[in-house]
Amino acid sequence: MTTAPKTPRITDIGPPHYQKFLPPLVKKNYGQWKYHEILAPGVLCHVAESGDRLYTVRAATPRLMAVQTLRKFADLADKYCGGHLRFTSRNNIEFLLEDRNNIEPLKCDLAELGFPVGGTGNSLSNIVHTQGWVHCHSAATDASGIVKSVMDALYDRFTHQDLPAKLRIAMACCLNMCGAVHCSDIAILGIHTVPPKIQHATLPKVCEVPTLIASCPTGAIRPATYEGKPSVELIEEQCMFCGNCYTVCPAMPLNDPEHDGLSIWVGGKVSNARSAPKFSKLAVPFLPNHPPRWPEVVDAVVKIVDVYAKNARKYERVGEWIERVGWPRFFQLTGFEFTRYHIDDFKHAGLTYARSAQIKY
Amino acid sequence: MTTAPKTPRITDIGPPHYQKFLPPLVKKNYGQWKYHEILAPGVLCHVAESGDRLYTVRAATPRLMAVQTLRKFADLADKYCGGHLRFTSRNNIEFLLEDRNNIEPLKCDLAELGFPVGGTGNSLSNIVHTQGWVHCHSAATDASGIVKSVMDALYDRFTHQDLPAKLRIAMACCLNMCGAVHCSDIAILGIHTVPPKIQHATLPKVCEVPTLIASCPTGAIRPATYEGKPSVELIEEQCMFCGNCYTVCPAMPLNDPEHDGLSIWVGGKVSNARSAPKFSKLAVPFLPNHPPRWPEVVDAVVKIVDVYAKNARKYERVGEWIERVGWPRFFQLTGFEFTRYHIDDFKHAGLTYARSAQIKY
Amino acid sequence: MPVFECEGRMYEVDEDGFLQEPERWSQDVAKDFAQTEAIADLTDGHWKVINYIRNYYLQFGIAPMVRKLCKETGYKLNEIYQLFPSGPAKGACKLAGLPKPTGCV
Amino acid sequence: MPVFECEGRMYEVDEDGFLQEPERWSQDVAKDFAQTEAIADLTDGHWKVINYIRNYYLQFGIAPMVRKLCKETGYKLNEIYQLFPSGPAKGACKLAGLPKPTGCV
Amino acid sequence: MDDASNGKPKTELLDQLEEGPWPSFVKEIKAASQGSEKATDLLRQLERSYEERKGHWKHGGMVGVLGYGGGVIGRYSDLPEEFPQVAHFHTMRVNHPAGWFYTSDALRTICDIWERHGSGMTNMHGSTGDIILLGTTTDQLEPTFQELAQNGFDLGGSGSAVRTPNCCVGMARCEWACFDTMKLCYDVTQAYQDELHRPAFAYKFKFKFAGCPNDCVASIARADLSVIGTWKDDIQVDDAEVANYAAAGVDIQKEVCDLCPTKTMGWDGKKLSIDNRECVHCMHCINVLPKALRPGKERGAVVLIGAKAPIMQGALLSSVLIPFVPAEELLDTLKELVKRIWDFWDEYGTNRERVGELIQRVGMPAFLDGIGLEPVPEMVAAPRDNPYIFFETKNGGAK
Amino acid sequence: MDDASNGKPKTELLDQLEEGPWPSFVKEIKAASQGSEKATDLLRQLERSYEERKGHWKHGGMVGVLGYGGGVIGRYSDLPEEFPQVAHFHTMRVNHPAGWFYTSDALRTICDIWERHGSGMTNMHGSTGDIILLGTTTDQLEPTFQELAQNGFDLGGSGSAVRTPNCCVGMARCEWACFDTMKLCYDVTQAYQDELHRPAFAYKFKFKFAGCPNDCVASIARADLSVIGTWKDDIQVDDAEVANYAAAGVDIQKEVCDLCPTKTMGWDGKKLSIDNRECVHCMHCINVLPKALRPGKERGAVVLIGAKAPIMQGALLSSVLIPFVPAEELLDTLKELVKRIWDFWDEYGTNRERVGELIQRVGMPAFLDGIGLEPVPEMVAAPRDNPYIFFETKNGGAK
Numbered sequence A, B: 001m002t003t004a005p006k007t008p009r010i011t012d013i014g015p016p017h018y019q020k021f022l023p024p025l026v027k028k029n030y031g032q033w034k035y036h037e038i039l040a041p042g043v044l045c046h047v048a049e050s051g052d053r054l055y056t057v058r059a060a061t062p063r064l065m066a067v068q069t070l071r072k073f074a075d076l077a078d079k080y081c082g083g084h085l086r087f088t089s090r091n092n093i094e095f096l097l098e099d100r101n102n103i104e105p106l107k108c109d110l111a112e113l114g115f116p117v118g119g120t121g122n123s124l125s126n127i128v129h130t131q132g133w134v135h136c137h138s139a140a141t142d143a144s145g146i147v148k149s150v151m152d153a154l155y156d157r158f159t160h161q162d163l164p165a166k167l168r169i170a171m172a173c174c175l176n177m178c179g180a181v182h183c184s185d186i187a188i189l190g191i192h193t194v195p196p197k198i199q200h201a202t203l204p205k206v207c208e209v210p211t212l213i214a215s216c217p218t219g220a221i222r223p224a225t226y227e228g229k230p231s232v233e234l235i236e237e238q239c240m241f242c243g244n245c246y247t248v249c250p251a252m253p254l255n256d257p258e259h260d261g262l263s264i265w266v267g268g269k270v271s272n273a274r275s276a277p278k279f280s281k282l283a284v285p286f287l288p289n290h291p292p293r294w295p296e297v298v299d300a301v302v303k304i305v306d307v308y309a310k311n312a313r314k315y316e317r318v319g320e321w322i323e324r325v326g327w328p329r330f331f332q333l334t335g336f337e338f339t340r341y342h343i344d345d346f347k348h349a350g351l352t353y354a355r356s357a358q359i360k361y
Numbered sequence C, D: 001m002p003v004f005e006c007e008g009r010m011y012e013v014d015e016d017g018f019l020q021e022p023e024r025w026s027q028d029v030a031k032d033f034a035q036t037e038a039i040a041d042l043t044d045g046h047w048k049v050i051n052y053i054r055n056y057y058l059q060f061g062i063a064p065m066v067r068k069l070c071k072e073t074g075y076k077l078n079e080i081y082q083l084f085p086s087g088p089a090k091g092a093c094k095l096a097g098l099p100k101p102t103g104c105v
Numbered sequence E, F: 001m002d003d004a005s006n007g008k009p010k011t012e013l014l015d016q017l018e019e020g021p022w023p024s025f026v027k028e029i030k031a032a033s034q035g036s037e038k039a040t041d042l043l044r045q046l047e048r049s050y051e052e053r054k055g056h057w058k059h060g061g062m063v064g065v066l067g068y069g070g071g072v073i074g075r076y077s078d079l080p081e082e083f084p085q086v087a088h089f090h091t092m093r094v095n096h097p098a099g100w101f102y103t104s105d106a107l108r109t110i111c112d113i114w115e116r117h118g119s120g121m122t123n124m125h126g127s128t129g130d131i132i133l134l135g136t137t138t139d140q141l142e143p144t145f146q147e148l149a150q151n152g153f154d155l156g157g158s159g160s161a162v163r164t165p166n167c168c169v170g171m172a173r174c175e176w177a178c179f180d181t182m183k184l185c186y187d188v189t190q191a192y193q194d195e196l197h198r199p200a201f202a203y204k205f206k207f208k209f210a211g212c213p214n215d216c217v218a219s220i221a222r223a224d225l226s227v228i229g230t231w232k233d234d235i236q237v238d239d240a241e242v243a244n245y246a247a248a249g250v251d252i253q254k255e256v257c258d259l260c261p262t263k264t265m266g267w268d269g270k271k272l273s274i275d276n277r278e279c280v281h282c283m284h285c286i287n288v289l290p291k292a293l294r295p296g297k298e299r300g301a302v303v304l305i306g307a308k309a310p311i312m313q314g315a316l317l318s319s320v321l322i323p324f325v326p327a328e329e330l331l332d333t334l335k336e337l338v339k340r341i342w343d344f345w346d347e348y349g350t351n352r353e354r355v356g357e358l359i360q361r362v363g364m365p366a367f368l369d370g371i372g373l374e375p376v377p378e379m380v381a382a383p384r385d386n387p388y389i390f391f392e393t394k395n396g397g398a399k
């Protein structure tokens, strides 16, 4: 139970000003960078107009981290970077060095601690992911475990820069898609495949029925009375298991160990480089949920990465490669089955049908 | 009033077999053509494996033709082609000659009769069009008159082959778009811009109300009672003047001399050559209905053709050219105003929004 | 508004001869209109079709789709054309007193 | 199911302290719940907000959107936070006896 | 508006459309007026429309010939007193011969029949492909029809029926035809005489046949069932002729290779190489070098479904249904396919719902299930991007 | 499942995730278990989830700190008896410093606070950008919050509020930043403290700032308002450096010119020429030749609107709202713009309708009218292709 505040409370101060945290070299050359080079996988060198050079060493983190580990990073920052570090938009950690000679010792220390250096240039970076069974109520699967399993298998793709282009994998544990699953080169998405089971007894106590009804994208939920109390009914054929009803109403649980699983999506991107940003498209509609190492998921992702690495041209992102060779070729090369589920049948579905006689044989 | 048939009636015989009408040379080389050349605008030469050569002279027709004129064509066919001729899918007429020496005399005769020879290769062909005020109840404008006015202005584009690629113009007098307006390089479309005026008195006598209600793409028509009789009401803000209600119910007229007008569309195509088939997109939302020569429409179309002819690369259809240079450039070059009407707000509207940071300045 | 006259009885019709006063319909009216449709006598078969269309119209406000008409009356489409030479829309619906169908019959 | 006890009165609540028996609500219940929300006394201002939310809920089956709440009660959002330190959703709705809002308050 | 002293109608506005180099439809109507008062009143009423900027035809009209449900578009003037000759002014749609070939005799026969029974005005041809005989009265429909029939012509489609199928000139004159468009068009037309003449569908159904991906009948834009010729094996290349084109000034790299949508051609200044595996059969290279390149020898067609104009959910282009049918199997395949499509459409189509819109509404997967066709990736531009998959729950969830 | 004799929980499945070269989150939870029983129970409950293939968190939770409507995600175990230490296990979202820069001290401060009040587990960072402090009890929320505040940190957003804005590293380390992303991100965050902490909208609202079209924060995919740096004038070219790259083996034609989306570059083996009028500012050429090419000098940003994940009408990418705003005008322009957008959204948005979905529903034209912005062709990929134009009828039809 919350209690009234005693001392004058501090609120609405916002985040600390970033300038407090900038390394001196960054402050000095802020906005005055001239160009950069990648010295080695995970090692960047940014050169300023002033001639100053800033060295960045990027290492992977598991994102889900104990304070013990963060303190180790802080120690490294003290040791090599005057106490400065940053994280990246993909949950990697970056050490910012003034002295080139510190690069190798830092790399050694990181190796010892078990944090691989890499993720720059034409490599696979860290997987953007979500909470999974670690913290979320919606999760159709775990996130961290799959990320770990996939990255174990693709470790060399992180530490080497031998891919055709940058490769971004994302993982989300339900259709809410916290993160960037909808626009990733490869995306792993936890899915439910059976409709929610309505808990009529608790529903009126804990849910706003109109909100619940409005929540269903397909209108599968209709008002109904259950034992005299207002509740809802579900037209099961209209349910595509998005879980939005559960988000607004706890009495609509849809977790189901037997039928929850994973789907794999490919070809999305967000950069505007060369081609416009794109959504990820369905590659594999369903794979079983097999903790602790999800071998089917790992295999499917590795397969895609291998086929891509082998077939794409330099600077071609996954989606650009597939668009060039065509989706039929993608399915041929990966051996994934093309099913009715691949053909869109939601709102704008018709726009995905092939409306030309341009076909490869 | 129909009366009972007297003699044994002939029905369901279908069209005459085409073979009866084929010139001997065509029959002989049917399916054995090797290649073709364009000898001059409007003059094709098809060479068969056998070495035979078939010469085609293509002339424009107004499509709307008196039997008197058709007989003249028949006479020409007798004179030069052993009594054979054909029409094309764009309402041109083609004379099929065995003797190359007949080409020039035939051209002279056609010139005398006032039927220009051309429409082949990288030229503008005849305008595919519709009935207009000549015969249709839905027409927001006339078709033949606009076609005549536009083609008078673009005559040289038909008789010369100096365009970047084939150029196809289509004209339809209402949103039913009989013809190929929705996929033409340039399309002229008659439009209504005020909602139908419900004739409550006659409506119940002549219309099926449920069909009427179902006919409206936006659901603007609702059941209502008018003086005790079943009728409908119209949510005017929801009406976008498509006329589909009128098609199913005479008591919903929407012709309106003041507010009917024309719109111009560009960039459609149907061939699969190079790029996939495309829809025409809105260029000018509204131009007034000014018979007999619709100067505003003629100007707008000529403008587009001129700008296209000047700016497109060889083999680039209008839509391909615009996609290369970008729509902002198209509006700059033509001087057409970009308005709120250009931004789609129907069903799949969102898919036309520019979802990238790729912009030209 | 054109008028169709049959043995002194006057009916308000449209140009195509469809009855414009739906409320006036009766079996006799159907008989009168049969003359315009190259139908000599109205047999049971005719009535089966007319009644089905009429009832459908009264219930749903529209003419039935041809497919449905065939299914429910048990007649094949060519049989319907034998009964009503102008076909289900121009012929049968006219006799059933419906407004001119723009839909599917 | 957790229980909230106030001077001997027992309420079935969820983990977050929202009343699970909507039909039991009364002004007294609101007063009891006020203690959990760092509210000393329920003033007219509190009641204005509680009543508005409660009535809205009874009428529409949902909690009002915050914007609407502010507009209709005349309170700015920061004033609502002054009245209910946990805010409109966690505070005011709880006192009004609503289920935990997943929507917009 | 008043008839002038010379006995000819005064048509000041329309007269302006006699000027200019393009053939004039006004001259045509005037020509027909020589033989037909109907044409004269057409001209007069049209002049009125030009003055008032408004059509003068009443809505609809439902007339026809016995035994047929379509083929005639009824029209009545809304100024019958002023223009009595067009008080009734129905058009007859006459099924054209495939490829629009005629003998002069056949053409004259039609002219003669029409001059006797109608206005003498025609459209050669309507947008669907029919011979359009423009303007006659109800009592002339049956006699015209029977005279036409005696001369081997039949009516075309209208209403919720199969419409007159049409096709490009194909093998009759085009070196690129990958199947016999005229034959298939004729055969299909004959096969569906009943469906063409006796509307029984939810809405219209159009077939169009194009011999190659150039699609000279705009089938992909205008047919519920679009059949577009194509080939499966390698493009036939005549190296010597390629060299000739190059010598004659064609910039092979720029005009051919660079415009290939999949950039699958190479040109080293001497030889054109094609990686046919990446060719999407767009026709561009062949179009530019007709003497040097030709479609492959393993020929057939893509079958696509669902094109239509905007009414009512927006225009559609046809989409791929069968990526390749060998030429010799086309007729049988189509017959079997169309049967299943019509069954499904009959079952699930609503009033005035084209098959393309039905597919949009129920979804391609359900449609494929319904007609018993396996999904293949060639059917889609791309797989779905939304995760809203209707897994089959019959068996309780996925797999 | 049972605790083993060594006092450590038995986690056979999770233990398998300690193997392999990639850093292991299981090791992390175990590390935190040293200092926190919460972490231990987290591990145990997670093992249970792995066994049962099912999460063990109850739905939702609505807890927080006084005066704020968001910033905390409530969580309760559905097996509280078995795992009492995670019976309550709320996360706190802490607003990260722009660009995710830290001093080691600041980091340690956070660690210390969290070790005292919570599980000692963190996410560095959440997908929106926050520091996520993972797992504590309701009574610890307020103390944690105040300790953080005393050290200069504030909570982030949750619920129907502005969410923690984030940005790429921008001018701090990147030569391509076309505006100062970190400053703008900070300024915007400060400007909307109230909207961030006190949910008042129909749904969440996210800002993301990327310094150039590479969009290193995925703003176009994940922000309701995406601000992406760009330039208007010519790309700056250093010819000598281009030559150096070529000499060093970069195939300028193939790797640069051929991949330019508008093919607006020419390479004659010596000099790179750019027709900047056709450049769409995609960054590709600059990315490949960072030492030789640079964005122009007239810098600013494109403002785009409406990205979101699929719920509920399908995912959206942001779409162009203002094609170019000069860098120095960005803050003011955004403030004015956002005010009008929020007013419109407040007025017309329904419950849980993101601004992107609102625009889809009412249409971009109506939205533009509502916020008073003129339509420009840069907003669309293409103009409409359907003729269903809602002409304004107030004045009785078009013009």
Ligand code: SRM
Residues within 6 Å of the ligand: A036, A044, A087, A088, A089, A090, A091, A092, A119, A120, A121, A122, A125, A126, A128, A165, A166, A168, A180, A183, A184, A185, A268, A269, A270, A271, A272, A273, A317, F099, F167, F168, F169, F170, F173, F174, F175, F176, F214, F215, F216, F217, F218, F287, F288
């Ligand atoms: C550090 C970081 C920004 C930050 O504020 O944290 C960053 C930093 C740089 N990015 Fe990035 N990008 C960062 C996330 C992204 C993202 C966002 C994401 O992945 O979620 C994207 C969009 C990805 C997408 O399209 O799906 C992104 C797309 C790019 C691109 C365009 C790549 C492409 O060809 O599509 C470049 C250009 C390049 O690499 O040549 C780029 C280039 C760069 C440069 C070279 C910019 C510079 O001159 O400093 C930096 C080093 C890149 C490298 O790793 O090789 N950065 N970059 C992010 C590092 C994430 C990580 O740990 O891996």
Ligand code: SRM
Residues within 6 Å of the ligand: A129, A130, A131, A135, A136, A137, A138, A176, A177, A178, A179, A180, A247, F073, F075, F091, F093, F123, F125, F126, F127, F128, F129, F130, F131, F132, F156, F164, F204, F206, F221, F222, F223, F307, F308, F309, F310, F311, F312, F354
């Ligand atoms: C913690 C975080 C995932 C993570 O592991 O990083 C997260 C976690 C949740 N998200 Fe999210 N979202 C998180 C970033 C995102 C993002 C990415 C972003 O912001 O860049 C997205 C996609 C972008 C977007 O906003 O559309 C995202 C889209 C959603 C959605 C779908 C929203 C939509 O309009 O489609 C929901 C559902 C909802 O709001 O009810 C959602 C709902 C949720 C909830 C609150 C679950 C729920 O049903 O209410 C999750 C709480 C999990 C937990 O137990 O802590 N979360 N969520 C991210 C926030 C951390 C942070 O503050 O830094």
Ligand code: SRM
Residues within 6 Å of the ligand: B036, B044, B087, B088, B089, B090, B091, B092, B119, B120, B121, B122, B125, B126, B128, B165, B166, B168, B180, B183, B184, B185, B268, B269, B270, B271, B272, B273, B317, E099, E167, E168, E169, E170, E173, E174, E175, E176, E214, E215, E216, E217, E218, E287, E288
């Ligand atoms: C006669 C006709 C077929 C018929 O059965 O009637 C025909 C005949 C030929 N077409 Fe066509 N096309 C005919 C309508 C079309 C149409 C349909 C239409 O316009 O409504 C198209 C699709 C147009 C579109 O995309 O909007 C069409 C797209 C083509 C193309 C592809 C052009 C492109 O680059 O997009 C070619 C190839 C070429 O010209 O190089 C072509 C090529 C040809 C060739 C060269 C084929 C051949 O080898 O014989 C013929 C002479 C073409 C010429 O005029 O230069 N034909 N052609 C049609 C003449 C119409 C007319 O009178 O103008």
Ligand code: SRM
Residues within 6 Å of the ligand: B129, B130, B131, B135, B136, B137, B138, B176, B177, B178, B179, B180, B247, E073, E075, E091, E093, E123, E125, E126, E127, E128, E129, E130, E131, E132, E156, E164, E204, E206, E221, E222, E223, E307, E308, E309, E310, E311, E312, E354
């Ligand atoms: C005569 C013709 C136009 C012409 O001048 O050539 C024509 C004329 C009419 N069309 Fe059409 N359509 C004609 C070809 C087309 C085409 C083109 C085609 O078939 O290739 C289309 C577009 C393709 C398509 O089918 O989608 C076409 C799409 C329509 C539509 C919209 C259908 C849709 O699904 O969107 C309607 C409205 C309707 O069916 O109720 C329509 C309706 C009509 C009606 C019957 C008007 C009506 O409201 O019922 C017109 C009668 C005019 C008259 O007074 O004679 N007409 N109509 C064409 C038929 C001639 C022929 O048989 O050869």
Ligand code: SF4
Residues within 6 Å of the ligand: A130, A131, A132, A136, A137, A138, A139, A140, A172, A173, A174, A175, A176, A177, A178
């Ligand atoms: S993706 Fe779904 S399950 Fe995963 S954290 Fe987000 S809301 Fe929770």
Ligand code: SF4
Residues within 6 Å of the ligand: A195, A196, A215, A216, A217, A218, A219, A220, A221, A234, A238, A239, A240, A241, A242, A243, A244, A245, A246, A254
């Ligand atoms: S899971 Fe999604 S589709 Fe199914 S009922 Fe719930 S909201 Fe509707």
Ligand code: SF4
Residues within 6 Å of the ligand: B130, B131, B132, B136, B137, B138, B139, B140, B172, B173, B174, B175, B176, B177, B178
């Ligand atoms: S386009 Fe419209 S007005 Fe013109 S003929 Fe077709 S239906 Fe009639």
Ligand code: SF4
Residues within 6 Å of the ligand: B195, B196, B215, B216, B217, B218, B219, B220, B221, B234, B238, B239, B240, B241, B242, B243, B244, B245, B246, B254
């Ligand atoms: S014109 Fe079209 S939009 Fe308007 S009421 Fe009629 S059917 Fe509806």
Ligand code: SF4
Residues within 6 Å of the ligand: E168, E169, E170, E174, E175, E176, E177, E178, E210, E211, E212, E213, E214, E215, E216, E217
């Ligand atoms: S579609 Fe192909 S085969 Fe038919 S005429 Fe045109 S180019 Fe020849």
Ligand code: SF4
Residues within 6 Å of the ligand: B274, E259, E260, E261, E262, E263, E264, E265, E274, E278, E279, E280, E281, E282, E283, E284, E285, E286
């Ligand atoms: S047919 Fe088209 S796709 Fe195939 S090689 Fe020629 S140009 Fe390329």
Ligand code: SF4
Residues within 6 Å of the ligand: F168, F169, F170, F174, F175, F176, F177, F178, F210, F211, F212, F213, F214, F215, F216, F217
């Ligand atoms: S978005 Fe552009 S400016 Fe920002 S870090 Fe990435 S490359 Fe640099």
Ligand code: SF4
Residues within 6 Å of the ligand: A274, F259, F260, F261, F262, F263, F264, F265, F274, F278, F279, F280, F281, F282, F283, F284, F285, F286
């Ligand atoms: S930035 Fe992109 S569009 Fe502009 S010149 Fe470079 S590659 Fe081409």
